Amino acid sequence: MSTDTLDKGQARCPGAPSTQDIIAADKVTAPGWVRSESYQFLGDADIPKNRYIDPAFAKLEFETLWKKTWQFACREEHIPNVGDYHVYDLGPYSFIITRVTDTEIRAYYNACLHRGTKLRASGTEGSTDEFRCSFHGWSWNLDGSHKETVCHWDFPHVKSKDFALPQARVETLGGFVFINMDAKAPSLAEYLGPEALAHIKAWKLENRYVYLHVAKRLPCNWKLAIEAFQEAYHVIETHPQVAPSNGDANSQYDVYGEHVDRFISTLGVVSPHLYGKISEQDILNQFTLGDSSALGDTKLTVKDGGSARAVMAEMFRGMFEKATNTDLSKVSDSELLDCFSYTVFPNTFLFPGISLPMVYRFRPDPRDHRKCLYEVLFLRPVPVDGSRPMPAEAIRLEDHQSFKEAAGMDPGFGGILDQDTDNLVLQQEGLEASAKNGLTLGNYQEIRIRHFEQTVDKYVGRKA
Amino acid sequence: MSSSYARVVKSTEIPSGGRKVVEVEGKAIVICHVNNNFYAIANRCSHAERPLERGRLGQGWIACPFHGARFELATGKAMNLPATEPVVTYPLRIVEDWIEVLVEAAPPSGG
Numbered sequence: 001m002s003t004d005t006l007d008k009g010q011a012r013c014p015g016a017p018s019t020q021d022i023i024a025a026d027k028v029t030a031p032g033w034v035r036s037e038s039y040q041f042l043g044d045a046d047i048p049k050n051r052y053i054d055p056a057f058a059k060l061e062f063e064t065l066w067k068k069t070w071q072f073a074c075r076e077e078h079i080p081n082v083g084d085y086h087v088y089d090l091g092p093y094s095f096i097i098t099r100v101t102d103t104e105i106r107a108y109y110n111a112c113l114h115r116g117t118k119l120r121a122s123g124t125e126g127s128t129d130e131f132r133c134s135f136h137g138w139s140w141n142l143d144g145s146h147k148e149t150v151c152h153w154d155f156p157h158v159k160s161k162d163f164a165l166p167q168a169r170v171e172t173l174g175g176f177v178f179i180n181m182d183a184k185a186p187s188l189a190e191y192l193g194p195e196a197l198a199h200i201k202a203w204k205l206e207n208r209y210v211y212l213h214v215a216k217r218l219p220c221n222w223k224l225a226i227e228a229f230q231e232a233y234h235v236i237e238t239h240p241q242v243a244p245s246n247g248d249a250n251s252q253y254d255v256y257g258e259h260v261d262r263f264i265s266t267l268g269v270v271s272p273h274l275y276g277k278i279s280e281q282d283i284l285n286q287f288t289l290g291d292s293s294a295l296g297d298t299k300l301t302v303k304d305g306g307s308a309r310a311v312m313a314e315m316f317r318g319m320f321e322k323a324t325n326t327d328l329s330k331v332s333d334s335e336l337l338d339c340f341s342y343t344v345f346p347n348t349f350l351f352p353g354i355s356l357p358m359v360y361r362f363r364p365d366p367r368d369h370r371k372c373l374y375e376v377l378f379l380r381p382v383p384v385d386g387s388r389p390m391p392a393e394a395i396r397l398e399d400h401q402s403f404k405e406a407a408g409m410d411p412g413f414g415g416i417l418d419q420d421t422d423n424l425v426l427q428q429e430g431l432e433a434s435a436k437n438g439l440t441l442g443n444y445q446e447i448r449i450r451h452f453e454q455t456v457d458k459y460v461g462r463k464a
Numbered sequence: 465m466s467s468s469y470a471r472v473v474k475s476t477e478i479p480s481g482g483r484k485v486v487e488v489e490g491k492a493i494v495i496c497h498v499n500n501n502f503y504a505i506a507n508r509c510s511h512a513e514r515p516l517e518r519g520r521l522g523q524g525w526i527a528c529p530f531h532g533a534r535f536e537l538a539t540g541k542a543m544n545l546p547a548t549e550p551v552v553t554y555p556l557r558i559v560e561d562w563i564e565v566l567v568e569a570a571p572p573s574g575g
Contacts, residue, residue, distance in 0.1 A: 124543075
């Protein structure tokens with residue numbers, strides 16, 4: 001059937017099985033959150049380009065969007081004990097995320113209430129029983145109550161009850177600590193919506209730990225960086241080395257409410273762009289892993305009549321169990337192999353799969369709307385013996401460095417991130433140079449970008 | 465000026481993630497155990513000269529509990545404000561389960 005006769009957004013890659021067809025043929029059945037679809041056509045007008053290139057738009061985002069949304073600030077494992085703290089910075093804002101009791105985490109605005117000095121330097125963590133300003137020594141208890149004004153006799157107008165540290169809201173989910181500056185914002189559960197919340201809860205990411213953490217500044221607006229990772233449409237042109245083992249053009253795209261969207265991109269199957277050119281053994285040979293260190297030197301072989309995907313699922317289960325000392329016997333082939341990419345608006349990506357067990361976070365540079373900070377965290381299951389390794393310290397790459405240079409980064413995956421980065425500088429400059437005022441999007445494969453930008457519009461339209 | 469390694473504590477007495485303050489040649493030193501490595505760092509923050517001993521141990525650093533300055537355990541280098549100056553670190557070795565630290569003795573006074 002010609003795709004021209006379909007309603008907008010209903011066309012899919014011709015001649016290729018759907019993501020759900022591929023997953024349905026797997027040996028170990030996938031859970032419900034994998035075997036569902038939630039696509040919605042959201043229009044086909046161009047996205048105005050000024051949001052990526054206008055510093056005034058970035059300023060508006062800081063005044064509206066960033067003050068009203070739930071943001072991943074740190075993992076609970078970054079502050080395991082009472083008194084531990086972790087400083088989370090977002091643009092001009094800074095928060096001390098601290099564990100006040102075994103069950104309560106708070107986020108204090110990171111500024112002394114005397115003359116404004118940051119109580120803790122940006123990007124740091126530590127442990128304390130009081131937050132004491134390094135300038136004049138004013139101090140606050142762990143619970144945020146005012147502890148001491150040095151030379152109190154000179155400040156009769158300072159009443160301790162009025163000088164508690166201001167707080168942002170805090171909620172935890174899956175081992176992540178989320179904060180929100182807006183006292184009137186919906187709860188995190190309402191923000192995510194019931195379906196996305198159920199997905200995230202099902203992954204039990206609280207049972208993982210940060211195995212590797214890499215940070216690098218990217219040469220583009222933060223939204224361009226995010227959107228480069230929201231579709232598999234670019235794989236065949238940008239990452240041709242991946243296409244032999246990635247169902248790119250037949251990936252699945254879903255949207256959930258205003259704040260969550262996802263794709264499922266199957267691995268261990270050939271790209272529809274390469275049908276007839278690639279054997280099942282080629283798929284295995286060229287498969288690129290995000291965390292291949294867990295595999296060691298094992299080589300995989302497809303027997304006659306078998307499929308690369310089936311072989312990989314079987315082998316992965318055993319190898320990842322051994323490498324990570326975990327029980328994966330009930331985990332589906334799809335969860336072991338496929339790339340599940342979820343965006344939690346505005347700046348977090350969750351990848352609950354086993355082969356690409358990642359989290360991305362993007363933050364705008366407050367001094368330059370053409371720069372952003374990108375972080376990738378690899379989460380491995382906590383060993384079955386229950387011991388929780390200390391979370392990895394962030395490796396901070398210089399602008400000129402390759403992702404491959406980060407110790408522990410899979411070189412194949414590091415190369416993929418380098419390819420993405422190279423595109424982004426060209427895209428930022430190209431948008432500024434273009435005679436065209438907007439970005440044109442595919443109805444299906446680029447639906448996450450439209451979904452994301454529509455939510456941006458909603459927030460910047462709502463003045464703080 | 466003379467120097468020799470001084471036995472300070474049995475390595476088995478400091479669990480992973482733990483620390484112990486010892487004194488050698490009149491100097492207070494924190495012995496830290498992080499990720500199967502032991503480090504010896506002076507028990508005095510270079511920023512406000514407060515003791516570091518109750519500071520959090522991270523992957524290769526200790527954070528001053530008073531104002532949050534962090535120092536590399538291996539080199540003593542200051543990692544963030546409000547500190548900019550390093551903290552003294554000492555060579556450390558393990559002999560027969562004993563942690564030994566090398567501290568240069570102070571020169572004799574007077575004369």
